[in-house]
Structures are given as C-alpha cells and as structure tokens.
Amino acid sequence: MTTPIVEMKNIEKHFGSVIALAGVSFSVMPGEVHCLLGDNGAGKSTFIKTMSGVHKPSKGEIVVDGQKQVFESPRDAMNAGIATVHQDLAMIPLMSITRNFWLGREPVKKFGPISYFDHKYANEVTMEEMSKMGINLREPDQAVGTLSGGERQTVAISRAVYFGAKVLILDEPTSALGVRQTSNVLSTMDKVRKKGVGVVFISHNVRHAMAVGDRFTVLNRGQTLGTAKKGEITAEELQDLMAGGQELASLEASLGGTV
Amino acid sequence: MSDLAVESADERVKNVSLISRLMKRPELGAIAGLALVTIFFLFTADPKMFTLAGILNFMTPAAQLGILAIGAALLMIGGEFDLSVGSMVAFTGLIFGAAMVTFDLPLYAAIIVTFMAAAAMGAINGQIVIRTGLPSFIVTLAFLFILRGLSLVGLKAATGGSTQLRGIRAEFEGSWLADFFSGEAFTPFFYWLAEAGWVDTFKSGKPKVDGIPVDILWFGLLALLATWVLLRSPFGSWIFAAGGDSNAASNSGVPVRKVKMYLFMFTACCAALVAILTVMDAGSTDARRGFQKEFEAIIAAVIGGCLLTGGYGSAIGAFFGSIIFGMVLIGLSYTNIDQDWYLVFLGSMLLIAVLFNNMIRKRVTGER
Secondary structure, three states, X not given: OOOOOXXXXXXXXXXXXXXXXXXXXXXXXXXXXXXXXXXXXXOHHHHHHHHOOOOOOOEEEEXXXXXXXXXXXXXXXXXXXXXXXXXOOOOOOOOEHHHHHHOOOOOEEEEOOEEEEOHHHHHHHHHHHHHHOOOOOOOOOOEHHHOOHHHHHHHHHHHHHHOOOOEEEEEOOOOOOOHHHHHHHHHHHHHHHHOOOEXXXXXXXXXXXXXXXXXXXXXXXXXXXXXXXXXXXXXXXXHHHHHOOHHHHHHHHHHOOOO | OHHHHHHHHHHHHHHOOHHHHHHOOOOHHHHHHHHHHHHHHHHHOOHHHHOHHHHHHHHHHHHHHHHHHHHHHHHHHOOOOOOOHHHHHHHHHHHHHHHHHOOXXXXXXXXXXXHHHHHHHHHHHHHHHHHHOOOHHHHHHXXXXXXXXXXXXXXXXXXXXXXXXXXXXXXXXXXXXXHHHOOEEOHHHHHHHHHHOOOOEOOOOOEOOOOEEHHHHHHHHHHHHHHHHHXXXXXHHHHHHHHXXXXXXXXXXXXXXXXXXXXXXXXXXXXXXXXXXXXXHHOOEEOOOOOOHHHHHHHHHHHOOOOOOOOOOOHHHHHHHHHHHHHHHHHHHHOOOOOOHHHHHHHHHHHHHHHHHHHHHHHHHOOO
16 A cells, blocks of 8 residues: 555544544645545634644644654744645736746746746747646636636646645535536546645545545534545545534425435 | 657647737736827827837836836735835835935935845735735734834934925936936947937037936836746746735745845835935925825736736836836827826726736636
8 A cells, every 4th residue: 555645633623622623634635636534613724724734733743755844933833845725726817827827936948047937938938838737728828817617726736746846635625616617626626636636625525525535534613533445434424424414304304305 | 659649739739819809918008099099199199109209208107106006916926916116116215315315325325224024024914914814914014104203203204394305416427327226328329329310419419318318228128028028937937926826826835924024125116216216307306206106007917918907917008107107107198188187097097907807817827
C-alpha cells in the first residue's frame, strides 16, 4: 500500500470553550478523490483550514509524505504542496485568463538588465493547460469575467496543479453551479486525480460526491463518523450519516422520499 | 489531440472581429474623443492651431496635466485615489524653491530633496490608507488641505510674509542639469530644419519653433514607461490585480500593500516632477500652483478608460485624455467661442467617459 500524501491524525481544534474539532483523522492518497461530507456546522471548514495552514490545530499532528509538519501560515502549506481552491475564488474578473493563471508567479524573460513578462510563453502554457482540462479558450487574453463559474473553477484548479500541488482542497466547488457546469468540474477533478494528485472534495451534496469519490468521510459535530470506500456505502446511507440519521428519515417519510 | 485543440482554438480567434477586439481596449474612448475634438477644431478654429507652433502650444499644458494624470491612472488601476496631487505640486514647489533660494542648494541636490519629500509624503498617504483600511478618497482629501496649508505657511516663512517665492531662475542659471527640466530640447535640430527650409521661420531665418519643450518629452517618456510597466512587466499584473480584487491578489501571492505603497509614492513623484518643471519655467513658485489639478488629473485618467473601482484602465489612455484637455483649453482661444465653455466641456466629457467606460466594462466581463 502506498503512503498517504497527507495524513491528519486526531486533529482537535478549540476556539476558546468551543470545541470545533474533537479528534478528526483523515488521509489523502495520491490519485484519489477523498470526499469530506458534512452538514453546515459539522466542522468541515475548520478542518480544511487546519489542513491548509490557516488554523493551527490545538492537538494532533499533520504528516506530509511521512514527515511531521507544523504549518505556521497558508504559505507553509502551499510550499508543502497543499493548495486550496476557495469558494470565493482567487480570480480577478477584469484580468485576462493568462494573467490570472500566472498571477504572483509571472514568467519573465531577460533583455539585458530589464526583465519582462513573457506573454508568449505564458499564453502558450495557459492554452495548453486549459485544453488538457477540456476547455478550449477562444483567446488566452480574454477576461476571466467572461468565463462561466465552472470554467473559472477549472482555471483555478489547473493553475494549482500546474504549480505543483500534490493535494488539492476544493471547498464546495459545485455548490453554486448549474448541472452542466457541475459535471465539468467533476470531470476536471477526475483528470486531476489521474495525474496522481490527491483531491479533497468538500461538499454537502451526496450525489456529487458519489459521482467522483473514491473514499468518503463524514463529519458530524466535529467528529468523524467513519470513512468508507467506494462501493461500501450507498448514497442513502451517506445522507443519513450526514444528517444524523433518525431525524432525516422521519422527515423524508413526510416529504415522500424526495430529499 | 492537442494539435487538434490548438487548431480549433485558432479558428475561433478569427471569429472575433477587429472591432469587438478594439472595443475591449480601455483607451479606445480617449482616442475616439481625441479624434472628435480634433475634427471639431479643424472646422471651427483658426488653422494656425494645427501648425507646429500651435500644436506645441496646446501640448505644453497637456503635458503638465498629463504627467499627473499618468500617476493618477496607475494609482486608480491599483484601486486607490490621490486627491492631494494638486496640493502636492504646490508643496513640492515650495520645497524645491526653498531648497534653492533659502538653503542655497545646487540644482541636483534640490531636485533630489524635492523627490524625496514627495516620496515621503506619498508613503505617508499610502501607509495611512493601507494600515487603517480607510478609503483613500478621505485620507487624501485631508492631505489636499494639509499640503495646501503647509505650502502657504511654508512660503510665508521662507519669504517673510509673501505667498510667492521669487528669484529661483538665478539659482540654476548655467547648470548643465537645467536643460533636462526647463526650456526646449533638440534646438540645433530645429535650426537645421529651418536652414533646410522644412519649418516656418521668422524673417531673420530663426525658426518659429526652436525646440520641443522638455515637459512634452517627459510626458511622452512617462506615458511609454507606464504603459510598458502595465502591459509588459509582472509588476503591471500586480497593479491590475491589487485594484481588481485585493483579496484574491494577496491569496495568489501578490504583495498588495507594497504595490499600493509604490503607487502612492510614484503619484507624488509625478506631482514633484510637474512642480520642478513649472517652477523652473516660471522662475518662481506660489501657493496656488496645481490648484484643482487633482480633479483634472482624475478626469483625464477616467477619460483614458480607468474605472473608478480600480482594476482596469490604461496609461496611454490617460495620455490621450490629457491631450484632449490641453486641446480644448487652448483651442477655444483659436475660435470665437467663449473660453468659459471649457468648464462645461470638462464636466460633460467626464460624464460621457464614465457612461462609456461602464459599457466597456460590461463588455469585457461579459455581463449583459
């Protein structure tokens, strides 16, 4: 068995007297999509913020490639190869796709003492990376604002992968998208997985998770309710786990099985 | 497979018409405006306006405004305003004048001191805006008054009660550096042209135009430099990003605070450059120097395609916007039209430009 890229062991996080995470264990293998499911307030956001270096865990340890790590800032996590694609994307709508793709890491060419932004190379790479993800750009200098929400997600994801992310954390990438765009993002995740990148897919939509997930971990009230492999669990069971079983079952009965 | 993808992408490039490509350029409005204004004056103004002498006549005020407008444009693209640039011209004019007359510094030292003072004031503006998170509009509005007041108080202290400091010309007479900041450039070239009979001459054989005012050269140089930075350097991308969405920019690793800081300092230094140029030209400095120039500079930047919300615009647009200004300001005196229409024009131009920019922005981002 291969070693996980990232392993989170018994992570606890307390905010004052509030226990947001009460011992969560979670691992990501190379080339898998590991879904992290949970209802609102289950601790998903706190957990991924711990993983991406925003919060420091109160207890527990983070192991990257077999080595224990302490992240002081998101930059440390990024350097360790953990990239996060946030709900509010790190994309600037008025800027071109190329400029967004390379933002903060612009390729430069030297002309004597002057170094300048190598647009030709940047455009070529952007076009190529985007077409690998199945998006054929009309022109790489079109503004990101002209792209659909799903396409923007794809730009953000392919940017993270291009710059060497080993683990990609996607925070509810499908929550604001339509049906078609959602399937685009899901297929992007599949392509990323095939490159050997570990994907952490946060969602509260069981159907989206079932469509791409290799493993599923359900969080509830700051605790893991267990991790299941694909095929070991049905969508209904996952749904029940997320909502805390009983209540939803009775609700579902009154709604005629539509939830 | 990838060949195929590139090919199909290329095919679609051809579908984008030249016009819709041009429509997306921020400076389009300014160029169209300049064309309109030129046509207007071609019909209404004395033909002298478009002789070489006439053109230099309106390009000089355009250049003085334009240097400020280019600074203002970069800062606006970076998402901030500086309402203190007009007062900054007066303040740095005082520093420059006092350095030479009161403290008897040589020209090069006075210029260094002036730029350093400007950069320091810009840095203070920037630090306050960045650290407090207050809108730059308010912070620099405060400095509009503070700097204007300091200029008045300082001038009175330096001159013993007057608000005008004279006798600056005598201080730099004969300095080799003076040629870079005052007078005309390429004078021998123009004499050569006159001898060859290619430009208009006086009866004595002296050319009517004996050089290009250095202000215009500085203006052109800055416009080119700023455009290069915006379009061809990584720092340019950071400016657009800082103004477009500062959160997203810093998430991507752009040093947003540093970028904004440099922009405030650059804008202040543009004001200092205008102060040095105009003070050396006039030989004196006074407290009303640069009065209301902050508004004109911002208007020129907006005409040039800068969005008030930041993240979009162009330096070359501000360049053309400033030329429109100079053309109308001076051009009206070549016509029978009352000069005071200038203000009406100024306001209308701003309004049209904002409406136009709004439309362009929607086009760029694909909003309908």
